[in-house]
Amino acid sequence: MSSDKTKRLGLNKWVGSDQVLRAEFNENFDKIDAYVDDSLAVKTTSVQLKQGLQVVDVNQSSPLNNVTIQGRTLVNLLGRAGGFEAGDIVQWEKGSATLTIDTSTFVSGKSCGKVTTTASAVCYIAQRFTFKKGKYYILIAETKNGTATTGVLIGNNDFASTWNTDATKWTTQFVKINYTENREDYVIFNCSGAAGQTGYIDNYRVYEITRAEYDAIDSMTTEQIAAKWPYVDDMKSVYSPYIIKHGENGLPPMIAWNIHDGNTGANISFPDKDTLYIDKYAPGVSGIWYKVPIGAGQTYTFKTTVNIENIGGNVSDGGYYNLWPYDAQGKELAPLHSPPYAPQNGETLLQKTFAVPTNAVALGIFIGADIESTGNYTFSRPTLHSGSEALPFVSNSNDDYLFFPNVKLASNVDGTVHDTLFQHDGKYWKQARFKTMDLTGDLEWGPLGKGPGWKSVTTNSNTVAGAVLISSFGLGTFTKFDGKILGPYIISSGIDTGWIPVDYSVRIGIPNSDSGWSDKHDPSPDDIKAYFNGWRMFQEGQDPNTSLYTSGNKWWLNRRDNTTTTTPDISQSVWKVSQSPYKLQYQLATPTIEEITSEGGITLHEGLNQVEVGTGLIIRETIRWVDGEPLGYGVYYYTNHQIMAGGSTKFRKRAKGTVTVYKNGCRDFSTSSAGTSIDDWIKLDKIAFDPSAAYTVTYFALEQYALTCNIQSIRAEYAGNIKSVVDTLAAGQSDMAARVGALEITRAQRVQSQWIKPTLLNGWVNYGDGAYTDAGYFKDELGIIHIRGLVKNGQLNASIFMLPLGYRPARAMVIPVATDGNGQLILGRLTIDFNGSVYHTLGGTGWFSLDGISFLAER
Incomplete structure (x- = not known):
């Protein structure tokens, strides 16, 4: 009888005087046969990825394959009014209260709404709203009490959340609403207390949802509700989705970390990319830091080695580390670090296993020498791993990633019809079921109808020839320049309506108060084009923002800079930054298939993988540098600076988190940032600057709500055994060879594009x-x-x-x-x-x- 087993297959082993039994002998062959069968079988494992950071456990290294993403569109029926940014608050009615913006506290954007009571009563701000028969709604907002005695809540006149009295933090509140008949009502925020008391609100949204979602709300946590229905401005679809598999070691090389801006009393250098050397000769904060995404509620293990020589001064902690978690608003949470540190000469292993708070999304790590100490400190090989095991050091220069730049994936309200991104023959494709277009002065507009206080206008027929028609109307959603969602066609009124008729034109009902056209004035096609490019007509000598044109010289208000003129350049769009052209998203009668651009690929490593899913990634945006000399920083060039060069180097969007700089397509580790993680400036030593190089940046947009909605889930597969891994790699190699061959043929056959002759304007x-x-x-x-x-x-x-x-x-x-x-x-x-x-x-x-x-x- 065997006295030992092999490590991998558990085969029987006989040693010394062990008796060899036939049953054990045959059992070995059966185990070997079963292992071979399993290795030769085609075995794939499906994985469902959700928005945010998650851990995927894989039994062997394998490419992530067959990625499929379904589109989603969120339509906030409050438009942009619930964002409470400058200009939004005028849309709210008020009762015994004043409404102002407050930039000192907010959840997203740059401000929130601050309500101050003017009487000792239940005071409110409200938006008129029609709850439709048989439809299901959810109202969600982030609220914070100020000084209101009773507190704050959201809802309408029949349904409301509980009173929130917490003045220390923002709290998500929600209420679900359904009526069996149409209900003309309000969307309300209440603040109750004595006169002069306050409450705060941000990210107010109203979504139409399905019956199944409505029924499921009672079994969902507040965090789940906030994650499923995040705030968006007006109408937003999935935009620029991405998947990032963070390296086996969650930390980049130390040379890519940020040197503490207040570094004093020390010289900092990097003998190699994974080693930090601090020559500390005087008191001061000395070290480097880095911020990484983390999974809420997950367990991690951090470790690094420090070797100290000539330690002196007020040693205290000596060589040490800090671990600071942050929530989604960038607020620093309770620290996760603790002694022992390294208060003596010699080599010390600094190590900590910790559980992440459930509301944390990022971890800031600082490594350095204590403020009062001196000496020579060499930190090396830092690691951050998922789980409680301290794994061997692996140097990670890059994460694996899969980007889909500028790809938009939409859906209808209930998600039953949606765009789909999928993988086939090594390429990525989009099945488009929806199309989104800007309604600008570039279209051919003409007058249609009119009534007291409004005009309706139309484009040429077949403007949206591919639209689905149901009951003689196209399936589409219209948004106005201020984010308001337009209503459907109503024969009695054309105020803020939009529809697609049977001739596939686009028709809009415009309030005279927006256009500046009085009931006496019939707009010309050029008048209409000017309106859709942002110009407002008004009566000469009267208020440009409110007066209506009746006769005489036409005067125009430029919405962008509030200047006035009698000779507008109607082809020039003059919407403010806070505004945008009218938009239409409509469903296509016949889906289209188009190849899309992707960047990167992902291989899951054996063990625990940190996989991040998100949207709104800005990829390879071209940047320009400006000399820091005018502000006294002459050794650096800067980009994305809010002051230098009048802010002309700012990115297209405000950035959050890490900004990755590329030089001629390769990552440039010689740059550093301000360290705030919110729209940081980036600086580059002039010695390292190459004037002939092309510099670009990739970053996460801070204002996600103004760009995209979230992904519900991503389906993908990875190989479950060696044969499947080999088959996947072989198929990938074949697909790559085919693509390279096609590219070579196309390039050989390519001819220069034809010159396009434009239509000349304004007498040119x-x-x-x-x-x-x-x-x-x-x-x-x-x-x-x-x-x-x-x-x-x-x-x-x-x-x-x-x-x-x-x-x-x-x-x-x-x-x-x-x-x-x-x-x-x-x-x-x-x-x-x-x-x-x-x-x-x-x-x-x-x-x-x-x-x-x-x-x-x-x-």
Whole structure:
């Protein structure tokens, strides 16, 4: 009889005088046979990934494959009013209360709503709202009591949450609502107490939900409800989704960490990428820090080694570390670190296993020398692993990632019809069931109907020829420039309505108070185009914001800068930053399949993997640097700085968390940030700057609510045994060879794109004597727009032509050009706006050169 077993298969082993039994002998063969069968079987394991950070346990290293993402659209029926940003609060009615914005405390954006009672009563702010028969709704908001005696709550006149009296933190409140008949009511925030008391509210949203979701609410936690229905401005779909598999070691090389900005009394260097050396000669804070995402409620183990020589001063903790968790609002929670540290010479292992708080989303780690100590400190090989086991050190230079830049995935309200992202033949594809478009002055508009206080307008037929029609109307959702969700067609009123009729045109009902058109004025097509580009008409000599045009000279209000004019450039979009064009999202009658761009790939390692899923990632945005000399930081260049160069280097979106800088497509570790994790500036030592390099950044957008909604789930697979891993890798190799071959053939056959002749505007015409080139533009294979031509005789300071979407810069560009002024060569200026307007801003009109202009298309 065997006295031992093998480690892997548990085979019987005989030693010394052990008797060999036939049954045990045969058992070994059966185990070997079973192992071979299992190894040769096609075995895959499905995995469901949710928004946020999670841990996936894998029995062997394997590629993540067959990724599928379903689209989702959230429509906040309050539009943007529930964000309580500057300009939003005027939309709220008030009872025995005042409403102001407060920038000292908020959940998202830059402010919240602060309600102050003006009487000793239940005071309120409210929005008129129609709860429709048979529909199901959920009202959600973040609230915080100020000084109100009774507290604050949300709801309507029939249903309400409980009173919240907590003034120490933001609390998510919700209430579900359903009626058997239409109910004209309000969406309300109550603040109850004595006169002069206060309460706060942010992220108020109202969503229509399904009956199944309505019934499930009672069994859900507040955290689950907040995660399922986060706040969004107006209508948002899944945008730019991503999957990141953090390295087996959750920490990057030490050279990529941030040096503490207040570092004093020490010289800091990196002998290699995973080693930190601190030569500490005087008191002061000395060390490096890094912030990483973590899974709420998960267990982690941190460790690093420190070797100390010549320790002195007031030693106290000597070489030490700090672990600080942060919640979703960036608030620092209770620390997770504790002694022992390293208060003596020699080598010490610093190690801590800890449980993450359930409300934590990030962990800040600091490594350094105690403030009063001196000496030579060498920290090396820091690790952060999921679980309670301190695993061997692995140097992680990069995480695995899978990005889908600029991909939008939408759905209907109940999610039964949705866009789908899927993988096939090694490529990623999108089955599109929805289309979203801006309703701007670029469309052909005309008058349609009118009534007291409103006008309705229409585009040409077949503007949305692919839309689904149900009961003679297209299935679509319209949003207004201020985020308001437009209502459906009503024969008796055209105020804030939108619909798609049987001729597939787009029709909008516009209040006169928005357009500036009085009941006496019938707008022309150009009047309508100007309105959809942000211009408001008003009566000469009267208030530009409120008066209605009746007769005489037409005056126009530029919404962007509040200037007025009698000669508007109607082709120029002038919406404020807080506004946007009208938008329409409609369902397609016939789905379309399109290949999409992806970046990266993911391999799960054996054991516990930290996998992060999210949306709203801004990928490879081009940046520019500015000299820090004017503010006394002459050894650095800066980008995304709010003050330097008038803020002209700011990113397109405010950034949160880590910003990754790339130099010519490769990660640049020579940059550092401000360390606030909220829209940080980035600096680069002038010695490390390469003026010939292309610098880009990838970052997470801070205002997710203004860009995207969250993902419900992602389905994927990974191989469950060696054969499946090999099969997956072989198929991937074959797909890659096919793609490379197709690319080589395409490149060999590629010819230059054709020049596109634009429609010239505002009197501009081609020079046209045959010796000079007509105006034109094209986009090359690298996404660079090229413009050429010679034009003349147009209107000063007006658009020459418009560039379509996909051919526009991210920000306005000012370009010097040659022009003719009364027979003299003079320097002119051409502006290319982010809305596509190419317009004359300075110079003569005898002729105006467009030759030699090129830029990267980013919008």
